[in-house]
Structures are given as structure tokens and as C-alpha cells.
Amino acid sequence: MNSSSMYDVIIIGGGHAGMSAALTLYRHLHTCLIFDIAKPRNSWSLPSHSVSGWEGRQPEELRTTSRAELLATGLVTFVDSEATSLAHRSGGGFEITDSQGNTWTGRKLLIASGKQNIFPNIPGYAENYPEKIFDCMFTFGYEHRGSKDAGLLADGALSSPFHASMVVGDTRKFAERVTVYTNGDGILHDTMTTEIKHSGVTLDRRRISQIQRSGKGLTLDFEEGSPAEIEFLVHQPSTRVGLPFLAQLGVTVDERGDIRNIPPFFQTEVPGVFAAGDCASPFKIIPNAMLMGANAGAGIARSIAADNLSKEISLGTDSKLEG
Structure with missing residues (x-):
């Protein structure tokens, strides 16, 4: 034909x-x-x-x-x-x-x-997705069970406190500690603090300036303060x-x-x-x-x-x- x-x-x-x-x-x-x-x-x-x-x-x-x-x-x-x-x-x-x-x-x-x-405008994001930046813990979590520290980027779909809370719950199955990064959004930080009730979870309001590969995981650099070391980051572009x-x-x-x-x-x-x-x-x-x-x-x-x-x-x- x-x-x-x-x-x-x-x-x-x-x-x-x-x-x-x-x-x-x-x-x-x-x-x-x-x-x-x-x-x-x-x-x-x-x-x-x-x-x-x-x-x-x-x-x-x-x-x-x-x-x-x-x-x-x-x-x-x-x-x-x-x-x-x-x-x-x-x-x-x-x-x-x-x-x-x-x-x-x-x-x-x-x-x-x-x-x-459509990736967020953060240097280093595209280079580390999806090998160290995961959009779905059902797909990527099992291989990273037993991790110590993970992060969740509260941006886009995950800027919804309800959605973010669910995905934090998913992530906590595979990491002892999870930090929710609101990337410079102070209002979202305060809302997330009220809505996310999981244990082992902290929030960080600082704006991320760069994501770099380091050792077994990632280093997040910020516009202010010390960098953070995590084993993987969760985000849904x-x-x-x-x-x-x-x-x-x-x-x-x-x-x-x-x-x-x-x-x-x-x-x-x-x-x-x-x-x-x-x-x-x-x-x-x-x-x-x-x-x-x-x-x-x-x-x-x-x-x-x-x-x-x-x-x-x-x-x-x-x-x-x-x-």
C-alpha cells in the first residue's frame, strides 16, 4: 500500500x-x-x-x-x-x-x-532525569529501597499539597528521610508544612541553583546556605x-x-x-x-x-x- x-x-x-x-x-x-x-x-x-x-x-x-x-x-x-x-x-x-x-x-x-x-529551569535537571530524578516511585522505587535521604521537588503537578503528600508517602517506603523542596516559594512551603503529616519528612524553602551528580546520588546547590546531599530526587515534569x-x-x-x-x-x-x-x-x-x-x-x-x-x-x- x-x-x-x-x-x-x-x-x-x-x-x-x-x-x-x-x-x-x-x-x-x-x-x-x-x-x-x-x-x-x-x-x-x-x-x-x-x-x-x-x-x-x-x-x-x-x-x-x-x-x-x-x-x-x-x-x-x-x-x-x-x-x-x-x-x-x-x-x-x-x-x-x-x-x-x-x-x-x-x-x-x-x-x-x-x-x-517540559523540564523546570534548573541547571543540571535534564542531565540527571530520569537516572537520579524519578517521576514515579512505582517504576523506580524498588531498586532504591533502603536509601537514607531523598528529596521531592514541589513544582508543577507536585505543587499540589494533596498530590505531594501522596507521593511523599510513596517515597518514604524507600528512603528513611525525605525533604520537600519548595524552591523559593515561601507560601507553598507554609501550606505544605500544614498539609504533609508523614514522619521523617522535613521542608526546605530555599531556591535550587543547580543539581549535580555526586557519588551515589545528587548534590543540590542553593542560592543561599549549604548544599544538600540526597540519593535521589522525585519530581513529575x-x-x-x-x-x-x-x-x-x-x-x-x-x-x-x-x-x-x-x-x-x-x-x-x-x-x-x-x-x-x-x-x-x-x-x-x-x-x-x-x-x-x-x-x-x-x-x-x-x-x-x-x-x-x-x-x-x-x-x-x-x-x-x-x-
Whole structure:
């Protein structure tokens, strides 16, 4: 198949969600086109965790294996270029132009593009994420059990006292002492002091000037006072969907910047458009991306079947009228 073909489904994103959806769809004999620029958010070379049967192995190896399986079916095509513009087709479906100037058409659209990290403006942060700066203790905590000192950066999502308190509780399972850093926000410091009740937790209101690797952990330098030595820092960076045509498509995002959708099949408010994976959920882990992709694939397959039935009924009615 090529750019002149009409695919049943166009999938933007060749990560775990997109390929899980394609797996479900090809087994219902649907053709899929997957845009994959091979730039996943978890592109670092760290072993995956919490993925049954894949513990300790590289996420990229899983993506490579999945891609080979899909290509072998003859029903799934990959385009290794970026989707740059999108339009609704007058006869139904969608038309997408890629960065090479090729145009592709499909009946349904699945957005599984993942998200891009937005790191805080602290020197040394990007260099230490995620090897020593962890966004999820369910993913990274076990290997660091028995730590003495850890930190939590109360910024972004973790500036919510309720959310920060939960994550402090997670962190305390793996570290004897946890310091909550409010990074120069005195009002937040006072609020956190009232809200966080866990034992073994202290708060530090100083602004962080730099994060450096040191020994087995990190050194936090501040604009004033002595540096702090910790074994790891917990923080959840903000994220954004990096697609230029979301607004043009009519798809909206929630307060976290995730695409709004309706479970269990994750259809958006735009007919024919579904969303799955990190771009459409606050739970940015591989098992959840696979679940969302599989369910979205099932929803899309049934949506196509419903469209086909409606067309058959319409043609049957028209034939009777003509007779």
C-alpha cells in the first residue's frame, strides 16, 4: 500500500499505545498506517519496570519487536516521517500530509503520539532525569529501597499539597528521610508544612541553583546556605502534546494537557478521532499505554463496522426506493 491508498486507520505515534492498537486492528483485518518518528519520551537507555514478562529489558527492544510483528502481517504500514498537517475529507475520513510532502488518507484517526517533557529551569535537571530524578516511585522505587535521604521537588503537578503528600508517602517506603523542596516559594512551603503529616519528612524553602551528580546520588546547590546531599530526587515534569494540528482538528486537552477522551474506547469529542497512551492519560506507564491502545483499537474496529452497516442499510433502502 502507498500514499494513494485509503487506510482504515491512521495512527499517529509508533509507541506502545499505537502498536497495541494496530495489533488489535489487524486481527480484525483492518489496514493501519502508523506515523513513527522514533522519538519516544522514554528514549533513555534504562531498563523497563512494571511490564510483565519484560522486567529489566529495554523499552526500545520491545518497540522493535512489536514493529517487526506488525510488519509481518502485511496489513500495517509504517511511515518514518512526521505528520505535519491534517484535514477532514469532504467524503468522510481524514487526510494527513507528512514532512516529506506525501499525503495519506484514512477512515479513522488514532492519536497515540505520546508527550514531550517540559523540564523546570534548573541547571543540571535534564542531565540527571530520569537516572537520579524519578517521576514515579512505582517504576523506580524498588531498586532504591533502603536509601537514607531523598528529596521531592514541589513544582508543577507536585505543587499540589494533596498530590505531594501522596507521593511523599510513596517515597518514604524507600528512603528513611525525605525533604520537600519548595524552591523559593515561601507560601507553598507554609501550606505544605500544614498539609504533609508523614514522619521523617522535613521542608526546605530555599531556591535550587543547580543539581549535580555526586557519588551515589545528587548534590543540590542553593542560592543561599549549604548544599544538600540526597540519593535521589522525585519530581513529575510537566508535559505537552507536540502536535501542531490539535486545535485545527477540534480536539481539546484537560488541565494536565492530556487529550480529553471517553473510556473505555477512548474516543474524543471529534467523531472518528480516538486517543490513547501518554497523550491521553495521567498514568504514563507502558502497561497503561498498551491497555488504552488495545481498547481504542477495539472501539475503532466496532466504529468501522457500524459505519459499514449504516452504509449497507442506506444502500438497501435506496435500492428499494428505486425499485
